[in-house]
Amino acid sequence: MEAGKKQMFATLVGCNYAGTPHELRGCINDVLAMRDTLVARFGFAPADITVLTDDDRRGVLPTGANIKRALADMVARAAPGDALFFHYSGHGTLVPHRRAHGHDARQDDEAIVPCDFNLITDVDFRQLVDRMPQGATFTMVSDSCHSGGLIDQEKEQIGPAVADGTTTSATSATRAVRARFLPYAAVVGHLSGASGVDASHHVADHLLALFGADASAKFHHQQRHHDSASSPDGGILLSGCQTDETSADVAADDEAADGGKACGAFSSAVQAVLAAHPAPLSNREVVSRARELLRDQGFEQHPCLYCSDANADAPFLCQQQHKEPAAIPAL
Template sequence: MEKGKKMALLVGCNYPDTPNELHGCHNDVLAMREVLIAQFGFNSNCIELLTDKPSSLTLPTGANIKKALNEMVDRAEPGDVLFFHYSGHGTLIKSRSYSTKKEEAIVPCDFNLITSVDFRQLVNRVPKGATFTILSDSCHSGGLIDKETEQIGPSSTTQTSFLSTSYKPKMIPFQSIMQYFTSLTSINTTDIGTHLLELFGPDASLMFHELEPISKPLKPDEGILLSGCQTNETSADVEIMEDGRKACGAFSNAVQMVLKENSAGPLSNKQLVLLARKILAIQHFGNQHPCLYCSNENADAKFLCAAEKS
């Protein structure tokens, strides 16, 4: 099989005709697809796009997203570049009913949550010498790869308010999710895992299955997370002025702006996140601080470039 493959899964969830509807997530992944092809040399046949448009043949359900991610990791070989861009809602959940600790999760169109434990399991399977980059434009996305090393984290910058009249946080409150699941299962419990297992069975997050603990690697791994905000922050779904009004995720748009403005030469993962932070501050989204989680080596590695041989 060809070495040095570049593979991508792009997922945009707008949740149409629901109380949680967003407007820019489909635009985010469509724009990212163009950037990947034009600027990073991705073959269009190696980019899978999942959106919850009414016309979509395959919806971005939890099972479908995890199936596509697992297939991508299964095909990976040393020297390959794997990329997952998610634009949609995120949430914080309790890992167990008896625990106060909260974990990050993304919210597929069917609410079958994909948690930080699921992403850790995926990263643990990536072969040495490949890279797996996740760009998550969702609320509470810091730490979405469980136990990944923080490179760019909380900021001491004075926070400002969102000035956009079209701002909407990309977050579904935990209580709203619980009410939704309870209406479907009729089970009287605050343990979200019980509801997920009842509704989705083996397709529910690994976090809630009785499995051996997924341990932290003893050395740096191949996971790279660019998160739209810190764990305790929200990411914005906004409208910006660009040839009229364009709905988009503030972080996705900032990343795409940085990449286009620096198309002459590759940026490191650290440079990309820091420059995206500056754009969000200029656009008055200063209370959203993108973060970077990865090994020291990958922090300085070029964004979406094959790992250099040591």
């Protein structure tokens, strides 16, 4: 590598859960479209992009352990100033605290649901960002339900407490949609059949029994806490919705003007925003424009932005100028 040259690495994960009661349709399409965009617009080298999908085409499934391993490999390769990117399309869920009584969203933590249901939580993403080299960035796009706040303790820039002026549309989405959400009870019910632990137990008991050390750091006593008084970090989260909302998985429509492929509403909105604005856009602009587009399309979800003040107005994926398209090899 040329001395001083910034490197860019990406991990893209799409889980459709085919053949299960929780099947989605657009998640793999989302990450394949993002892969093309990373190469053509942002200059990522194809060899530096890891794609994990649950369609078995490459043999490496997006299990919890495989996703965390791919993310850890990116961090291990990163140097100060590098740009790391993670796109996740799939189900999300909320995990109650062990001591929570009743259902109170303020007592719940956000998590994504890999294909083996080995949850990856906001604590895992916090710890990953804390391991980043100084000056490097970790940009995460999560097109999943309850994805607001998926990097624990990251500063809210656009979200429930800091709105950007958009309002909910009175229209409705024109294509069939399904929420990318698995209720907590469904997650526990699925895991209990394999773990042998009674379904009345907290999800942590099931995950520790099934996955041991590969279970989320949230469920291990030695988890490390972020010092909020420390200098701003390189974590940047663009979430498909607020913590208390669901993200839409949009069915295919052969009559749609855009070709009608199944997709995530947020992922599709990000692609549309980038296509309409070839010049660099800030992270704040990408989220604000995606919010406007989803509102105009009738989706009742509000993308959010969590990052430091400086990163809110920094270019999305550190884009400084238009990149010449690179050749994209077939998968």
